[in-house]
Amino acid sequence: MLDVKKIKADFPILNQNVNGKRLVYLDNAATTQKPNCVIEAISDYYKIYNANIHRGIHTLSQKATQAYEDTRVATQNFIGAKASQEIIFTRNTTESINLIAYSYARFNLKPGDEILLTHMEHHANLVPWLELSKELGVKIKYIPLTADFRLDLSNLNQLITDKTKIVSVTLMSNVLGVINDLTAITELAHKFKAIVHVDAAQAVAHMPIDVKKLNCDFLSFSFHKILGPTGVGILWGREALLDSMPPFLTGGNMIASVYFDKVTFNELPYKFEAGTPDIANVIAAKTAIEYINNIGYKDIAKHESKLTAYALEKLSGQENIIFYGPVNTINRGSVISFNLKGLHPHDLGQVINEEGVAIRAGHHCCQPLMRLLDISGTIRASLYIYNDEDDIDILVKTLKNAYKVMGHVASR
Amino acid sequence: MSLQDELYKETILDHYHCPRNFGSINSASLKLEGLNPLCGDELTLYLKLNNDIIEDIKVEAKGCSISTASSSMMTEAVKGLSLDKAINIASEFKQMMLNKNEITVFDETNDDLNALAGVKKYPVRIKCALLAWNTLLQCIEGNNTENDNLKNSKE
Numbered sequence: 417m418l419d420v421k422k423i424k425a426d427f428p429i430l431n432q433n434v435n436g437k438r439l440v441y442l443d444n445a446a447t448t449q450k451p452n453c454v455i456e457a458i459s460d461y462y463k464i465y466n467a468n469i470h471r472g473i474h475t476l477s478q479k480a481t482q483a484y485e486d487t488r489v490a491t492q493n494f495i496g497a498k499a500s501q502e503i504i505f506t507r508n509t510t511e512s513i514n515l516i517a518y519s520y521a522r523f524n525l526k527p528g529d530e531i532l533l534t535h536m537e538h539h540a541n542l543v544p545w546l547e548l549s550k551e552l553g554v555k556i557k558y559i560p561l562t563a564d565f566r567l568d569l570s571n572l573n574q575l576i577t578d579k580t581k582i583v584s585v586t587l588m589s590n591v592l593g594v595i596n597d598l599t600a601i602t603e604l605a606h607k608f609k610a611i612v613h614v615d616a617a618q619a620v621a622h623m624p625i626d627v628k629k630l631n632c633d634f635l636s637f638s639f640h641k642i643l644g645p646t647g648v649g650i651l652w653g654r655e656a657l658l659d660s661m662p663p664f665l666t667g668g669n670m671i672a673s674v675y676f677d678k679v680t681f682n683e684l685p686y687k688f689e690a691g692t693p694d695i696a697n698v699i700a701a702k703t704a705i706e707y708i709n710n711i712g713y714k715d716i717a718k719h720e721s722k723l724t725a726y727a728l729e730k731l732s733g734q735e736n737i738i739f740y741g742p743v744n745t746i747n748r749g750s751v752i753s754f755n756l757k758g759l760h761p762h763d764l765g766q767v768i769n770e771e772g773v774a775i776r777a778g779h780h781c782c783q784p785l786m787r788l789l790d791i792s793g794t795i796r797a798s799l800y801i802y803n804d805e806d807d808i809d810i811l812v813k814t815l816k817n818a819y820k821v822m823g824h825v826a827s828r
Numbered sequence: 829m830s831l832q833d834e835l836y837k838e839t840i841l842d843h844y845h846c847p848r849n850f851g852s853i854n855s856a857s858l859k860l861e862g863l864n865p866l867c868g869d870e871l872t873l874y875l876k877l878n879n880d881i882i883e884d885i886k887v888e889a890k891g892c893s894i895s896t897a898s899s900s901m902m903t904e905a906v907k908g909l910s911l912d913k914a915i916n917i918a919s920e921f922k923q924m925m926l927n928k929n930e931i932t933v934f935d936e937t938n939d940d941l942n943a944l945a946g947v948k949k950y951p952v953r954i955k956c957a958l959l960a961w962n963t964l965l966q967c968i969e970g971n972n973t974e975n976d977n978l979k980n981s982k983e
């Protein structure tokens with residue numbers, strides 16, 4: 417089992433009061449907090465070996481280049497990739513998906529082709545495709561949801577056909593908390609020679625990622641959601657696929673040779689890493705991986721499952737609560753969305769925040785899903801390794817206060 | 829001061845629970861939708877004009893307490909006024925919400941509006957309070973300039 421007290425001590429930010437109350441951080445689906453070791457890895461780089469990478473022969477540059485490339489290898493091992501050059505550093509998941517849309521889809525899809533998404537996608541996995549569909553005249557289809565907030569795969573045979581060229585799905589919903597079994601989707605997609613991108617932005621904090629087992633072609637996530645720094649995401653792709661794609665951004669670092677009238681591109685992964693990257697944060701991302709690995713996904717999952725069960729049970733006792741997501745811990749992570757009948761999520765969020773509890777209120781970058789559920793937004797509590805039952809109790813107590821502050825509102 | 833005292837004043841909650849002039853006008857002279865994309869507050873504003881007098885005003889609001897209360901107060905404040913006077917009050921209200929240095933106080937007739945001054949201390953909520961007023965201004969301006977860019981439909 418996790419030693420939450422010990423873990424908490426690694427996160428300096430948690431040791432503070434907000435609005436005069438102990439900070440209870442329950443917005444981990446948006447971004448996680450950073451342990452001391454990650455913060456120190458960033459400052460060590462700036463204090464001791466700040467230098468640009470890949471082009472210096474001096475010692476500091478070599479040291480920085482080595483550390484930067486070490487993160488690539490650590491990431492390769494972290495997700496079970498075949499080769500380190502399959503790991504492309506981006507700014508975040510959003511940029512990774514834009515890279516696929518720009519450098520793969522634009523060159524491989526033609527009018528009439530189809531892209532398959534799901535109704536639970538984050539804007540990051542919607543908007544790039546919507547924009548592309550306008551540009552290319554390709555059609556976007558969606559896997560719908562069942563009444564219990566899971567992917568409805570009953571009509572998959574109609575949704576994936578020989579017109580389908582790209583399937584892009586999230587492994588875990590950042591609103592509903594569900595973890596999706598993608599086996600049937602990838603199998604059928606590959607049967608029709610479509611490529612599959614997995615948005616692992618939310619899942620990566622909760623479960624080990626193995627691109628071989630997932631049997632996907634592209635995968636992306638952001639390090640800021642697994643205790644790492646902001647500004648660093650990855651795109652993993654099969655080497656042959658990445659090799660066949662033209663660059664996304666162009667300029668320095670991504671070239672082999674440049675003449676006044678022509679240019680040849682660098683090899684993988686540098687072809688996709690134009691300009692000076694976020695060196696310090698890429699380096700610190702390795703420390704985040706090590707921190708997670710030290711704890712181990714097994715214990716993380718156990719802790720989360722136990723805490724999620726506790727939270728669901730305690731929250732269920734609250735009058736007029738409506739959950740958006742399964743009220744059990746089967747194939748679900750520790751992201752819990754709900755509303756209190758008659759209260760607008762923003763008002764409820766404000767009341768909760770007043771007690772030092774950081775939760776998210778709103779659409780969570782899933783406006784189409786909100787429309788589908790016919791709500792303007794939800795309250796979302798998302799738990800991680802430094803949260804405990806005490807945090808849940810405080811959250812539940814703030815809810816009890818909400819109707820007192822706001823009064824009941826008859827639905828209009 | 830607590831949240832309750834400052835943000836959720838009785839006046840605000842009263843307008844939230846029973847918004848005035850709530851609904852639609854079938855034969856509206858002007859109609860405009862307002863949207864606050866960040867928090868999903870939505871409203872539709874209906875104006876019935878007699879020359880330049882706001883003879884009737886209604887709002888269908890779907891939003892948080894602050895945006896609902898503010899739109900309710902807005903309808904009370906401008907109903908029966910000329911468009912110019914309505915623009916003046918809306919500008920004054922925006923001044924109250926946005927100007928850090930000056931303190932705007934409304935007189936007795938519009939005393940309810942003063943209750944919203946506390947929202948100023950919660951920057952993310954200012955947009956909620958302004959939605960109805962900005963929609964009103966856009967609606968009137970759109971009418972004056974016949975601006976096609978605005979979703980301003982004369983019915």
Ligand SMILES: Cc1ncc(COP(=O)(O)O)c(C=O)c1O
Pocket residue numbers: 445446508509510511538540541586588589590615617618638649781
């Ligand atoms: C499922 C999912 N996809 C994509 C993203 C986008 O991540 P980022 O903002 O780091 O690009 C998020 C983050 O909220 C997410 O939860």
